Amino acid sequence: MVDTGKGDLSLVALTKSYGSFTAVQPLDLTIEAGSFFALLGPSGCGKTTTLRMIAGLDAPTSGRIRIGEKDITDTKAYQRNVNTVFQSYALFPHMTVLDNVMFGLKRRGDKDAKRKAQETLELVQLAQVGDKRPTQLSGGMQQRVALARALVNRPDVLLLDEPLGALDLKLRRQMQIELKRIQQEVGLTFIHVTHDQEEAMTMADRIAVMNAGRLEQLGDPATLYEMPRSTFVANFLGQSNLLRAQVLGGPSDDGVVRVRSHDTDLEVSREHLPDGVTDVWLGVRPEKLRLGEAGGPNRLRGIVRDVSFTGVATQYIVEMPWRQELTVVQQNDGTARATLGETVTVSWAATHGFALDASQDAEAGAELVDEHG
Numbered sequence: 001m002v003d004t005g006k007g008d009l010s011l012v013a014l015t016k017s018y019g020s021f022t023a024v025q026p027l028d029l030t031i032e033a034g035s036f037f038a039l040l041g042p043s044g045c046g047k048t049t050t051l052r053m054i055a056g057l058d059a060p061t062s063g064r065i066r067i068g069e070k071d072i073t074d075t076k077a078y079q080r081n082v083n084t085v086f087q088s089y090a091l092f093p094h095m096t097v098l099d100n101v102m103f104g105l106k107r108r109g110d111k112d113a114k115r116k117a118q119e120t121l122e123l124v125q126l127a128q129v130g131d132k133r134p135t136q137l138s139g140g141m142q143q144r145v146a147l148a149r150a151l152v153n154r155p156d157v158l159l160l161d162e163p164l165g166a167l168d169l170k171l172r173r174q175m176q177i178e179l180k181r182i183q184q185e186v187g188l189t190f191i192h193v194t195h196d197q198e199e200a201m202t203m204a205d206r207i208a209v210m211n212a213g214r215l216e217q218l219g220d221p222a223t224l225y226e227m228p229r230s231t232f233v234a235n236f237l238g239q240s241n242l243l244r245a246q247v248l249g250g251p252s253d254d255g256v257v258r259v260r261s262h263d264t265d266l267e268v269s270r271e272h273l274p275d276g277v278t279d280v281w282l283g284v285r286p287e288k289l290r291l292g293e294a295g296g297p298n299r300l301r302g303i304v305r306d307v308s309f310t311g312v313a314t315q316y317i318v319e320m321p322w323r324q325e326l327t328v329v330q331q332n333d334g335t336a337r338a339t340l341g342e343t344v345t346v347s348w349a350a351t352h353g354f355a356l357d358a359s360q361d362a363e364a365g366a367e368l369v370d371e372h373g
Contacts, residue, residue: 007033007067007068007069007070007156008030008031008032008033008067008068009030009031009033009054009065009066009067009156009157009189009191010029010030010031010064010065010066010067011027011028011029011030011031011050011054011063011064011065012028012063012064012065012066013026013027013028013062013063013064014026014027014028014029014050014053014060014062014063014064014065015027015060015061015062015063016046016049016050016053016058016060016061017061022213023046023049023213024046024049024050024053024060024213025046025213025214026062026063027046027050027063027214027215028215029208029215029218031157031189031191031206032189032205032206033068033189034187034188034189035189035190035205035206036180036183036184036190036192036203036204036205037189037190037191037192037204037205037206037207037208038191038192038193038194038199038200038203038204038206038207038208039051039191039192039193039194039207039208039210040194040195040197040200040207040208040209040210040237041195041209041210041211041216041236042195042211042236042365043195044212045210045211045212045213046210046212046213046214047193047195047210048161048162048193050193050210051084051159051161051191051193053065054082054157054159054191055077055080055082055084055159056072056075056076056077056078056079056080056082057077057084060073067081067082067156067157081153081155081156081157082155082156082157082158082159083150083151083153083155083157083158083159084150084158084159084160084161085143085146085147085150085158085159085160085161085163086146086161086162086163087161087162087163087164087165087166088166089134089142089143089145089146090146091134091142091145091146091149092134093133093134093135094133095133095134096130096131096132096133097121097126097129097130097131097132097133097134097137097145098114098117098118098121098130098131100134100145100149101117101120101121101145101148101149101152102114102116102117102152103149104149104152104153105117105152105153116152117130117148117152118130120148120151120152121148123148123151123182123185123186124144124145124147124148124151124178124182125144125178126141126144126145126148129141138171139166139167139171140167140171140174140175143163143164143166143167143175144175144178146163147163147179147182151182151186151188154188155188156188156189157188157189157190157191158188158189158190158191159191159193160179160190160191160192160193161193162193162194162195163175163179163192164176164179164194164196164199172199176199176202176203179192179203180202180203192204197236197237197238200221201221201224201225201237204221205220206218206219206220207219207220207221207224209224209232209233209236209237211232211236211365216229216230216232216233217229217230217233224237225237225238225285226354227272227354228240228283228354228356229274229356230356230360230364231281231356231360231361231362231363231364231365232360232364232365233365234281234283234354234356234365235363235364235365235366236365236366238285239285239286239327240283240284240285241283241284241285241286241289241326241327242281242282242283242356242362243261243262243266243281243282243283243284243324244261244262244279244280244281244282244358244362245259245260245261245266245279245280245281245282245355245358246259246260246261246278246279246280247259247273247277247278247279247280247355248260248265255269255270255271256268256269256270256350257269257270257273257355259280259282259355261282262320262321262322264299264300265297266282266297266298266353267296267297267298267350267353268282268350268353268354268355269350269351269353272351272353272354272355273355274355274356274357277355277357277358279357279358279359280355280356280357280358281355281356281357281358281360281362282353282354282355283353283354283355283356284348284352284353284354285352286315286326286327286328286329287313287329287330287331288348288349288352288353289326289327289328289329289330289346289347289348290328290330290346290347290348291316291318291328291330291338291344291345291346292344292345292347293345293347296347296349296350297350298347298348298349298350298353299345299346299347300320300326300345300346300347301321301343301344301345301346302318302319302320302321302326302343302344302346303318303319303341303342303343303344304316304317304318304338304339304340304341304342304343304344305317305318305319305325305340306340307337307338307339307340309332311332312331312332313329313330313331313332314329314330314332314337315327315328315329316328316329316330316338316344318344318346326346328346
């Protein structure tokens with residue numbers, strides 16, 4: 001059943017403007033055929049506009065769109081071998097599930113429409129409900145029917161526009177796993193637009209983080225999380241503690257660079273430090289911090305101001321002498337927990353930190369994390 005598609009999707013200097021407002025700045029992006037790709041960002045970042053240009057629903061102001069060697073920039077939406085699954089299922093309520101999935105094939109006169117539709121319903125594990133109406137199904141099942149209807153045409157590219165946004169949390173988690181399984185089984189190129197960081201990181205092979213119409217950073221989930229290149233990515237993709245620091249010199253023999261933050265000497269890996277920058281934000285993720293001595297020079301003393309038990313882990317807010325609060329997330333693995341008001345040492349390994357140019361806003365992206373839309 002695997003189909004490797006017709007080639008990579010290439011966006012070349014793609015832009016979209018509405019009068020004086022530019023929704024998408026010149027965007028160069030290559031999405032590998034057969035990959036699960038995510039366009040991630042807050043409302044208004046340009047991700048849905050980009051998807052609509054790929055679908056042919058919006059014409060780009062400039063730039064080109066290609067699938068393999070074929071330029072589809074000026075091709076009508078219905079003539080592109082590109083299908084879209086929206087958050088609203090847009091199913092025909094008067095038709096059976098099987099007829100919904102067959103609809104496009106029958107309009108094109110495909111004599112094999114029924115067999116293909118039944119096969120696709122099996123793929124999304126809905127073969128048993130083919131004779132039911134969409135209104136008789138749960139939201140999750142209706143979303144699978146919409147997916148089957150898009151997949152049955154075997155598009156070169158399947159576009160997913162916030163497809164899980166209407167589902168409750170538990171069902172959304174199940175559908176994330178299910179979508180990934182289906183994508184791997186059919187081998188088609190999936191492009192998933194979402195504002196949900198966890199959803200993108202769970203499902204995608206590669207993620208393009210977008211911000212204010214620009215591509216902020218492109219990479220696999222682990223690289224984006226471990227080595228963000230901007231404060232926006234550091235804050236938007238999970239939480240980050242950012243300490244203002246100055247670089248003290250070149251790397252030592254073991255590849256670490258010393259920096260000074262609030263009269264304390266700390267270390268960061270050379271490969272996690274941007275070139276030619278002396279004033280930095282030294283970043284470390286909450287779960288990379290430890291209460292107690294972790295070895296190495298990265299140690300700060302502070303007072304526990306808040307303790308939140310979350311089951312798997314405990315989150316601490318630790319106030320530094322200069323009033324900055326650091327978030328520490330420690331697994332509940334049997335080690336003793338700190339108490340409110342206790343003075344503690346916060347420590348981390350040099351390899352677990354990253355450095356960013358301090359000319360960037362330390363709060364960039366943080367206020368958008370919980371935004372929906």
